[in-house]
Amino acid sequence: MGHRADDRAGVRDGVRDGDRTDYRSVADAVAEEIGAGLLRPGDRLPPQREFARRHGIADSTAARVYRELARRGLTVGEVGRGTFVRATAPAAAPALTEPAAGRVDLELNYPEVPGQSALLAEGLGGLLRPDALGQALRPAGASGTPALRESAADLLARGGWRPDPARILFAGNGRQALSAAVTALVPAGGRLGVEELTYPVVKAVAARLGITLVPLAMDEAGLVPEAVADAHAAAPLHALYVQPRLHNPLSCTMPAPRVERLAELLGRLGVPAIEDAVWAFLRDDLPPLAAYAPDRTVLVDSLSKRVAPGLTLGYAVAPDDLAGGIATALRSGGWAPMGFALEAADRWQRAGTVRALVAAKRREAAVRQELAGRHLAGLAVRSEPYSYHCWWQLPRPWRADTFVAAAARHGIGVVPATAFTVGPQAPPAVRLALASPPAEALSQALATLTALARSTPEEATES
Structure with a gap:
C-alpha cells in the first residue's frame, strides 16, 4: 500500500472555482482518477483543508466531496488515520448477504446447537394435525390473541421483568418490528439518536425513511447517557435506538446504574427509546431498559437468534400511547406475522423448547x-x-x-x-x-x- 495520494489527488483545474464549485463535480473527478488507476487502492487522500486549498474550494465543499466519495463506496475514513481509497468494492449489505459456497x-x-432440529420437530408435532394446521394457516393480525400474547410475555420475560401481555404486538420478523417502531416514532426528516456503532439495518431503515441518524458517544460500558442529553439540547431527538444488553457489534452490556440513569434521562427529556433486545436472551439474568422506563420504551425482539432463523417472528412491546402508531405501521407495511409462526412459537414456549x-x-x-x-x-x-x-x-x-x-x-x-x-x-x-x-x-x-x-x-x- 506504499502509494500516497497526498501529492496526486489531482482534480482537474477546470473544477476549481471557489465556493461556487459543485461538490459532485469534484467528487466525479476524483472518482475518474480512481477508476483510471491514478489513485490506487490504499492511497491516502490529503486532509480536507489541504484538499480544499489545493483545489480552490471552501473547506465545507471539501467536506461534502469526502462524504460523497464515502457514500459512493470509493473511500473509507478511519479515525486517526485519514481517508483512503478502498481496497475492494464494498458489499451492498456486508452483514446480511448469504455466504458463497466454500467460504x-x-x-x-445464527447460532445452532446439536439436537436443535429434533427439539423443534418434537414441539411441532401437534401442529401438523389437519385441524390445528388449518387454524395456523389463517391470516394473523399484529395483535394476535390473548393466549398468544400471554405465551409471548413468558418467552420475553427476563431478569424479574415480564411484559404486560396487552402491550405486545407481533411482526413477521425482528427487522419488521424495528422498522415499524422507527416509522411510528420518527417522522421523515426527523432525528434518531443511535450509538456511534450501531446495527446496520438501522442505517438502512433510516436511509429509506429519510431520517437523520445522530451518533452518540460510547465507552467500555456502552452508550453514555449524557451524550443523549447533549444531542437533544443541540437539536431535539425524536427517539433513541439503543442496545443495552450484548451490543452488536461490541458485545458490551450496560451496568444497572447506567440503565437507571438512561431511563431517568429519557423521562426528563420526553424522548422515547427503541430497545433492541435480539441478543439479550443470552443474558436473561438482566432486566431490559423497558423494565426501568416502561412508558418510554418500545422493546423489539425476535425468534431468529433465540430459536432458528428459518421460521421468523418479531415482537414489539409498546407503551399504550405508542402502540397504535406501531400497529398501523405493521399493517401498512405488510409486516403482520404468519399465523403458523405464532402457533409454532406458542407451542415451543409451552413445551419448554425455547x-x-x-x-x-x-x-x-x-x-x-x-x-x-x-x-x-x-x-x-x-x-x-x-x-x-x-x-x-x-x-x-x-x-x-x-x-x-x-x-x-x-x-x-x-x-x-x-x-x-x-x-x-x-x-x-x-x-x-x-x-x-x-x-x-x-x-x-x-x-x-x-x-x-x-x-x-x-x-x-x-x-
Missing part, C-alpha cells in the same frame, strides 16, 4: 468465546463470554477494508467497522461472528486471521 462465514450470526434452546445456546456461546480467546490472545479484542461475536481493533498497519479483502482471499468473510459506523470516520476494526461455522472450521479460520493480522498488508498480498 467460512464470520459475517452472518428454554432448552436458550440454555444450550448460552453454553455454546461460552465454548466459542473460549476458542476465540485462545486464538486471539494478545490482540485488541472486545467481547463477553455470553456473546456470539467479537470486536477486533486491528493492529497497525492494517485497515478494516484491506483486512477484509485479505481475509476474503483466504475464503473467510468478516464485517468491516464501516458497516456499523454512523458518520464518515470508522475505526480500523472488524466484527467476527462466531455462530455459523462448525467449531473446527471456526478454529481454522481464527488461526488464519491471527496469522494474517501478524503479517503486513504487503506480505498478505504476496502470499
Whole structure:
C-alpha cells in the first residue's frame, strides 16, 4: 500500500472555482482518477483543508466531496488515520448477504446447537394435525390473541421483568418490528439518536425513511447517557435506538446504574427509546431498559437468534400511547406475522423448547468465546463470554477494508467497522461472528486471521 495520494489527488483545474464549485463535480473527478488507476487502492487522500486549498474550494465543499466519495463506496475514513481509497468494492449489505459456497462465514450470526432440529420437530408435532394446521394457516393480525400474547410475555420475560401481555404486538420478523417502531416514532426528516456503532439495518431503515441518524458517544460500558442529553439540547431527538444488553457489534452490556440513569434521562427529556433486545436472551439474568422506563420504551425482539432463523417472528412491546402508531405501521407495511409462526412459537414456549434452546445456546456461546480467546490472545479484542461475536481493533498497519479483502482471499468473510459506523470516520476494526461455522472450521479460520493480522498488508498480498 506504499502509494500516497497526498501529492496526486489531482482534480482537474477546470473544477476549481471557489465556493461556487459543485461538490459532485469534484467528487466525479476524483472518482475518474480512481477508476483510471491514478489513485490506487490504499492511497491516502490529503486532509480536507489541504484538499480544499489545493483545489480552490471552501473547506465545507471539501467536506461534502469526502462524504460523497464515502457514500459512493470509493473511500473509507478511519479515525486517526485519514481517508483512503478502498481496497475492494464494498458489499451492498456486508452483514446480511448469504455466504458463497466454500467460504467460512464470520459475517452472518445464527447460532445452532446439536439436537436443535429434533427439539423443534418434537414441539411441532401437534401442529401438523389437519385441524390445528388449518387454524395456523389463517391470516394473523399484529395483535394476535390473548393466549398468544400471554405465551409471548413468558418467552420475553427476563431478569424479574415480564411484559404486560396487552402491550405486545407481533411482526413477521425482528427487522419488521424495528422498522415499524422507527416509522411510528420518527417522522421523515426527523432525528434518531443511535450509538456511534450501531446495527446496520438501522442505517438502512433510516436511509429509506429519510431520517437523520445522530451518533452518540460510547465507552467500555456502552452508550453514555449524557451524550443523549447533549444531542437533544443541540437539536431535539425524536427517539433513541439503543442496545443495552450484548451490543452488536461490541458485545458490551450496560451496568444497572447506567440503565437507571438512561431511563431517568429519557423521562426528563420526553424522548422515547427503541430497545433492541435480539441478543439479550443470552443474558436473561438482566432486566431490559423497558423494565426501568416502561412508558418510554418500545422493546423489539425476535425468534431468529433465540430459536432458528428459518421460521421468523418479531415482537414489539409498546407503551399504550405508542402502540397504535406501531400497529398501523405493521399493517401498512405488510409486516403482520404468519399465523403458523405464532402457533409454532406458542407451542415451543409451552413445551419448554425455547428454554432448552436458550440454555444450550448460552453454553455454546461460552465454548466459542473460549476458542476465540485462545486464538486471539494478545490482540485488541472486545467481547463477553455470553456473546456470539467479537470486536477486533486491528493492529497497525492494517485497515478494516484491506483486512477484509485479505481475509476474503483466504475464503473467510468478516464485517468491516464501516458497516456499523454512523458518520464518515470508522475505526480500523472488524466484527467476527462466531455462530455459523462448525467449531473446527471456526478454529481454522481464527488461526488464519491471527496469522494474517501478524503479517503486513504487503506480505498478505504476496502470499
